[in-house]
Amino acid sequence: MGLSIGLVGLPNVGKSTTFNALTKAQNAEAANYPFCTIEPNKAIVPVPDSRLAKLAKIVNPEKIQYSTLDFVDIAGLVKGASKGEGLGNKFLSNIRETEVILHIVRCFDDENIVHTEGNVDPLRDVEIIETELILADIEVLQNRIDRLKKQAKADKSAKASLELAEELIEFLADGNLARNFNKADTKIYQILNQEVRFLTNKEIMYGANVDEESLSDEGDSIDENPYVVVLTEYAEKNNCEIIKLCAKVEEELIDLEDDEAQDFLNELGIEESGLDQIIHKGFDKLGLMSYFTAGVKEVRAWTIRKDTTAPKAAAVIHNDFEKGFIRAEVISYNDYMECGGESKAKDAGKMRLEGKEYIVQDGDVMHFRFNI
Numbered sequence: 001m002g003l004s005i006g007l008v009g010l011p012n013v014g015k016s017t018t019f020n021a022l023t024k025a026q027n028a029e030a031a032n033y034p035f036c037t038i039e040p041n042k043a044i045v046p047v048p049d050s051r052l053a054k055l056a057k058i059v060n061p062e063k064i065q066y067s068t069l070d071f072v073d074i075a076g077l078v079k080g081a082s083k084g085e086g087l088g089n090k091f092l093s094n095i096r097e098t099e100v101i102l103h104i105v106r107c108f109d110d111e112n113i114v115h116t117e118g119n120v121d122p123l124r125d126v127e128i129i130e131t132e133l134i135l136a137d138i139e140v141l142q143n144r145i146d147r148l149k150k151q152a153k154a155d156k157s158a159k160a161s162l163e164l165a166e167e168l169i170e171f172l173a174d175g176n177l178a179r180n181f182n183k184a185d186t187k188i189y190q191i192l193n194q195e196v197r198f199l200t201n202k203e204i205m206y207g208a209n210v211d212e213e214s215l216s217d218e219g220d221s222i223d224e225n226p227y228v229v230v231l232t233e234y235a236e237k238n239n240c241e242i243i244k245l246c247a248k249v250e251e252e253l254i255d256l257e258d259d260e261a262q263d264f265l266n267e268l269g270i271e272e273s274g275l276d277q278i279i280h281k282g283f284d285k286l287g288l289m290s291y292f293t294a295g296v297k298e299v300r301a302w303t304i305r306k307d308t309t310a311p312k313a314a315a316v317i318h319n320d321f322e323k324g325f326i327r328a329e330v331i332s333y334n335d336y337m338e339c340g341g342e343s344k345a346k347d348a349g350k351m352r353l354e355g356k357e358y359i360v361q362d363g364d365v366m367h368f369r370f371n372i
Contacts, residue, residue, distance in 0.1 A: 103206050
């Protein structure tokens with residue numbers, strides 16, 4: 001299971017620079033002019049998890065396999081994009097394929113970097129992007145309503161869907177995001193969303209692209225950047241995560257070894273890189289977690305949703321594991337580390353045999369027994 005995050009934003013806000021830095025892949029040209037990114041750039045990157053390295057020290061495997069995260073760098077948007085301005089509707093299908101939207105917002109002044117709107121204003125920039133997403137949702141929803149009107153003449157369930165769709169389109173027309181619709185948790189809405197895949201129903205994280213001086217976690221630096229202050233207030237009001245990052249600093253981390261990168265971050269007063277923040281908050285937003293398998297061939301992390309049963313977790317490795325599931329051998333990560341490995345954990349009575357109803361916990365080290 002992959003986690004797909006789409007990077008969106010106005011042209012020239014540092015989106016492609018951030019993409020290059022986060023993916024450690026210079027395959028998205030970064031330049032000081034709009035529409036530098038025309039085709040969506042995609043990259044698959046490993047999910048950093050220090051627990052894997054600690055497991056590997058005990059197991060000494062041939063390789064370590066991390067969970068992966070998909071990043072998609074989507075072309076910069078402008079006013080009127082939903083109606084064909086700039087690159088037109090080309091970006092819409094790319095965003096629909098992602099699970100989370102990371103909206104990069106410029107929060108620094110630099111007269112040498114052109115802003116398409118003439119000046120830096122985070123809330124205005126956010127409104128431009130989200131208005132285009134709302135307009136795009138209204139368009140597809142209207143098409144759906146037109147079809148439902150025909151179906152509702154002979155289908156009661158279609159009539160109920162029509163009533164909700166008409167209520168929703170008014171909600172969107174007032175400038176609201178579909179994710180904030182008061183009936184978003186109903187079955188009818190969920191079915192409609194599966195069909196339409198509303199852009200504004202997706203989880204949103206805001207990436208405040210700041211200068212290096214505003215990056216430190218120490219003191220009251222966040223209060224010294226008024227752009228970050230207003231963006232944070234907006235994010236909190238809309239129950240969205242905000243991540244403070246500096247694209248330039250993230251670029252400098254690209255060629256550093258892990259220890260060197262951490263030392264560099266420490267010098268800046270930062271605990272986590274932008275990538276780590278995005279992954280951790282993205283996982284939390286989507287209700288994801290990892291369990292591990294540990295053997296001489298490989299130590300590996302597997303991504304599953306929280307509250308996943310053991311057979312379903314086994315299916316992430318191979319469908320046959322779920323079909324022929326017998327039981328799972330489970331050692332918690334903490335017990336595995338405290339005992340110093342699988343055999344010692346067994347001797348200490350820390351290994352459990354769990355059945356089909358077992359809910360896998362974050363960090364479980366597992367081995368599945370199954371019949372083919």
